Amino acid sequence: MKLRMVTGNAHKAEEAQAALQPLGIDVVQHHVPHPEVQADTLEEVARERALWLRGKVPGAYFVDDAGLFVEALRGFPGVYSAYVQRTIGNAGLLRLLDGEPRAARFECCIAYLEPGMSAPFLLKGVCPGSIASAPAGAGGFGFDPVFVPEGETLTFAELPLARKTALSHRGRALGKLAAWLEGNRPAGNR
Amino acid sequence: MKLRMVTGNAHKAEEAQAALQPLGIDVVQHHVPHPEVQADTLEEVARERALWLRGKVPGAYFVDDAGLFVEALRGFPGVYSAYVQRTIGNAGLLRLLDGEPRAARFECCIAYLEPGMSAPFLLKGVCPGSIASAPAGAGGFGFDPVFVPEGETLTFAELPLARKTALSHRGRALGKLAAWLEGNRPAGNR
Numbered sequence: 047m048k049l050r051m052v053t054g055n056a057h058k059a060e061e062a063q064a065a066l067q068p069l070g071i072d073v074v075q076h077h078v079p080h081p082e083v084q085a086d087t088l089e090e091v092a093r094e095r096a097l098w099l100r101g102k103v104p105g106a107y108f109v110d111d112a113g114l115f116v117e118a119l120r121g122f123p124g125v126y127s128a129y130v131q132r133t134i135g136n137a138g139l140l141r142l143l144d145g146e147p148r149a150a151r152f153e154c155c156i157a158y159l160e161p162g163m164s165a166p167f168l169l170k171g172v173c174p175g176s177i178a179s180a181p182a183g184a185g186g187f188g189f190d191p192v193f194v195p196e197g198e199t200l201t202f203a204e205l206p207l208a209r210k211t212a213l214s215h216r217g218r219a220l221g222k223l224a225a226w227l228e229g230n231r232p233a234g235n236r
Numbered sequence: 237m238k239l240r241m242v243t244g245n246a247h248k249a250e251e252a253q254a255a256l257q258p259l260g261i262d263v264v265q266h267h268v269p270h271p272e273v274q275a276d277t278l279e280e281v282a283r284e285r286a287l288w289l290r291g292k293v294p295g296a297y298f299v300d301d302a303g304l305f306v307e308a309l310r311g312f313p314g315v316y317s318a319y320v321q322r323t324i325g326n327a328g329l330l331r332l333l334d335g336e337p338r339a340a341r342f343e344c345c346i347a348y349l350e351p352g353m354s355a356p357f358l359l360k361g362v363c364p365g366s367i368a369s370a371p372a373g374a375g376g377f378g379f380d381p382v383f384v385p386e387g388e389t390l391t392f393a394e395l396p397l398a399r400k401t402a403l404s405h406r407g408r409a410l411g412k413l414a415a416w417l418e419g420n421r422p423a424g425n426r
Contacts, residue, residue: 081275082274082275082276084272084274084275085271085272085274086272119323119324119328120322120323120324121323122319122320122323122324122328123323124319124323126316126319126320129312129314129316130312130316132310133309133310133311133312133313133314134309134310134312134332138309138312138332141331141332141334142324142328142331142332144331
């Protein structure tokens with residue numbers, strides 16, 4: 047099946063394709079300029095964005111919202127990760143954590159909607175890990191160069207895409223989406 | 237005249253009262269729990285909040301949204317100032333600016349609405365200044381202890397309320413609101 051991911055971020059679509067293609071789902075990036083949705087939680091942002099897109103995207107589609115939550119910073123930058131990345135960036139985050147505990151987690155919430163569904167279906171993926179002492183790697187995007195997933199010694203930006211996807215918050219949410227689609231779809235639509 | 241300021245922040249209402257009472261406007265704090273509105277600009281946040289409150293607040297009212305914009309941090313924390321204050325706080329901001337240029341400005345946008353108006357009237361106030369090297373003072377709220385307005389040597393948290401109000405982003409926006417009310421209101425309503 048073909049599935050649209052509505053995003054302006056080609057990295058996200060590439061990750062989704064890496065996660066879902068092996069499961070028989072072909073992800074197509076679909077960009078629709080949309081108003082900024084900000085809310086207290088990733089779930090709300092993803093849900094509102096998916097609902098706003100209804101009628102503007104043909105067929106089944108999904109959106110995601112993701113954030114980095116640093117424990118020593120009370121969850122900062124959290125739902126504002128994209129903004130914080132654009133302003134203070136990795137250098138700013140590392141400066142804030144100088145001498146502080148490094149525990150952090152990435153979270154991703156996917157909102158899936160298809161014609162006939164009254165509300166988006168939400169799926170959450172979490173990847174625990176820690177903030178590196180310095181940026182490393184050229185892959186990925188956003189805070190990837192400073193995030194080391196639990197059990198690894200390399201950052202998300204250093205890991206091959208397939209390995210990142212197997213571990214990452216987005217990969218885990220996408221895995222749940224694939225399982226849900228497989229289990230909830232009439233056989234004829236598979 | 238009596239005017240409701242819709243806010244959960246008693247400091248803001250106190251500042252508004254300090255600014256407007258001398259001009260014959262009596263500010264009353266009116267708290268209505270409302271959903272978080274986040275957007276790219278203070279103007280959008282204030283406008284959306286004012287519109288959301290329509291029909292939920294009697295008579296004329298206003299709301300404000302304010303933020304601190306630090307030049308060396310590409311405008312961070314900007315519209316996310318309240319969130320950034322709750323998470324990394326003044327200590328985090330100072331850490332980010334260690335060795336950096338200190339120029340910053342506070343901005344405030346007021347949205348005023350009264351029965352019969354189709355859209356809120358927006359008024360903006362800006363206060364240029366700089367970030368102090370260490371927090372000082374016990375007055376005000378938020379980033380006040382680390383902000384020194386242009387032409388002063390004390391932070392907003394050290395200045396007496398009347399002096400802060402005369403200089404501040406909020407005070408300037410409120411002054412514009414008072415002038416607009418005075419000029420646009422039928423004489424009988426003054």
